[in-house]
Amino acid sequence: MADAAPLTDSRTTIGELKSLIQEFVDEREWGKYHNSKDIAIAISVEAGELLELFEWVRENEIPGLLEDPDKRRHLGEEMADVLILCLNLAAVNGFDVAETVGRKLAMNRAKYPVELVKGNYRKYTELRSRKDAPRDG
């Protein structure tokens, strides 16, 4: 794989990524450690490392932070760690990632209908209770 062309979203399928991750795991005989619980824990640990990049950073400092090449590279690496582990969890449990993401997006569309949430970040339970509540005045 080292001599292959760089991976890109436009040419690389999710299945190919899962195969590359499986190859990485198999070469190291790490499959024996990759049970669902430990992968889920590792996802949380890596998500913590991702969050650490933003710890104590003020909102107005974030754009500058993301323009710093080293910080941007680091963000990509931590994001990749989370994605790799999520793909590994999918593989270990036989999930088809595209089908799973597509099904969850459909659920989210139903939960967050555009006419209710457009331009509003509030959680659906709060918005629904407001919609059903009697209006003031």
Ligand SMILES: [Mg+2]
């Ligand atoms: Mg990491």
